Amino acid sequence: MRRRGPNSASGTRAPAPSSAPRQVHGTPHGRWMPLGKDGRLTLYARTDGGLLRWTQRSAGGDRWDGPQFVPVAGLTDVTVVQGANAYVHFLGRRERAGADGPKADYVHAVQYQTGRPVTAWRSLGNFHREREAGLKAGAPAGAVDAQGTVFVFARNAGRGLQMRREGKGGKWGAWQDLKGAGLAAELVPSVTASGLVEVFAPSDSGVQQWRQDAPDGPLVTAQPSQFYALAGSATALETAPDRLTYYWTDANTAGVVAYRAGAWPLAVGGYPGDGAVVALRTPLDGYDCTVLAQRGAGGTLLIGVCGTEAEQGGVWWSDTTKECVGDPALALDGHGRVVVAMRGRDGGVSVARQEDGPGLTLSPHWHRL
Numbered sequence: 001m002r003r004r005g006p007n008s009a010s011g012t013r014a015p016a017p018s019s020a021p022r023q024v025h026g027t028p029h030g031r032w033m034p035l036g037k038d039g040r041l042t043l044y045a046r047t048d049g050g051l052l053r054w055t056q057r058s059a060g061g062d063r064w065d066g067p068q069f070v071p072v073a074g075l076t077d078v079t080v081v082q083g084a085n086a087y088v089h090f091l092g093r094r095e096r097a098g099a100d101g102p103k104a105d106y107v108h109a110v111q112y113q114t115g116r117p118v119t120a121w122r123s124l125g126n127f128h129r130e131r132e133a134g135l136k137a138g139a140p141a142g143a144v145d146a147q148g149t150v151f152v153f154a155r156n157a158g159r160g161l162q163m164r165r166e167g168k169g170g171k172w173g174a175w176q177d178l179k180g181a182g183l184a185a186e187l188v189p190s191v192t193a194s195g196l197v198e199v200f201a202p203s204d205s206g207v208q209q210w211r212q213d214a215p216d217g218p219l220v221t222a223q224p225s226q227f228y229a230l231a232g233s234a235t236a237l238e239t240a241p242d243r244l245t246y247y248w249t250d251a252n253t254a255g256v257v258a259y260r261a262g263a264w265p266l267a268v269g270g271y272p273g274d275g276a277v278v279a280l281r282t283p284l285d286g287y288d289c290t291v292l293a294q295r296g297a298g299g300t301l302l303i304g305v306c307g308t309e310a311e312q313g314g315v316w317w318s319d320t321t322k323e324c325v326g327d328p329a330l331a332l333d334g335h336g337r338v339v340v341a342m343r344g345r346d347g348g349v350s351v352a353r354q355e356d357g358p359g360l361t362l363s364p365h366w367h368r369l
């Protein structure tokens with residue numbers, strides 16, 4: 001075992017009951033509506049002093065339990081990542097008071113099974129020794145490879161890339177400086193089917209990338225590309241074995257593009273607002289399809305559908321007319337149906353599910369959690 005298993009009581013604590021309703025102040029980075037091994041979805045949101053958690057009562061069901069409060073003081077950013085074993089990892093950045101002023105560090109916690117307690121939050125330190133430089137460190141991003149190794153990435157005060165990875169037996173290695181320059185704060189790490197980790201980072205000089213050549217190997221700098229992605233807009237989806245397609249909002253045209261290594265970015269339409277394009281791969285009517293979701297320029301949730309790696313044939317966009325704040329979430333439920341989650345302008349979180357029938361039709365009745 002790499003770490004204590006899901007039934008271990010050591011280092012765990014149940015979410016504290018809330019005596020008063022807590023407001024949702026945002027959603028985490030990453031895929032914040034993961035699917036557990038038991039076929040149930042879990043949804044997370046940001047609140048004062050920690051996270052809120054909702055859990056499906058049954059696989060593919062319409063009823064959710066929650067919210068439960070997961071406390072973590074001083075949290076400024078949090079990213080949700082999931083490994084092949086379905087463990088959900090939380091990578092956070094927090095600030096705490098010190099004798100000479102506030103200090104920032106990174107923290108990590110795990111939820112091993114759907115509905116189970118979240119482990120205690122363990123500090124991963126900060127790659128800057130100087131307090132003021134440490135406060136300029138960016139939000140964490142992460143990935144979990146096929147062996148269950150957790151990788152944490154963050155932009156440093158000089159706008160380069162730092163990485164720390166979990167070692168054998170659950171012990172963490174030291175922070176490593178992967179260089180880079182002029183990086184945007186939002187990083188996009190991914191893992192391919194064979195377990196290779198890749199990092200995509202928009203920057204002042206175009207897209208910069210780091211890749212592994214072999215599982216457990218070092219991340220090496222790839223040739224930079226003169227493509228300019230709007231900060232915070234990029235996402236990655238594995239669309240063929242060990243081949244990633246990146247979607248982002250082009251900084252020059254303000255339209256969504258699709259990009260695969262060795263080709264030019266392809267315009268796929270849409271009317272993006274701020275925030276990320278999120279992507280999901282699923283069969284529709286017997287065809288391998290990609291579903292995209294984004295907050296549109298008008299502030300409503302847009303859904304796009306195309307054949308996987310067939311964007312040149314057209315992406316069919318539709319406007320849900322539902323007001324969306326921040327990045328939406330896409331997932332497949334325990335029955336293989338598409339589920340969309342978003343935060344509304346009023347702060348509430350709502351979900352809608354794919355209806356039976358041809359194509360992708362979402363239920364007009366959104367369930368507010």
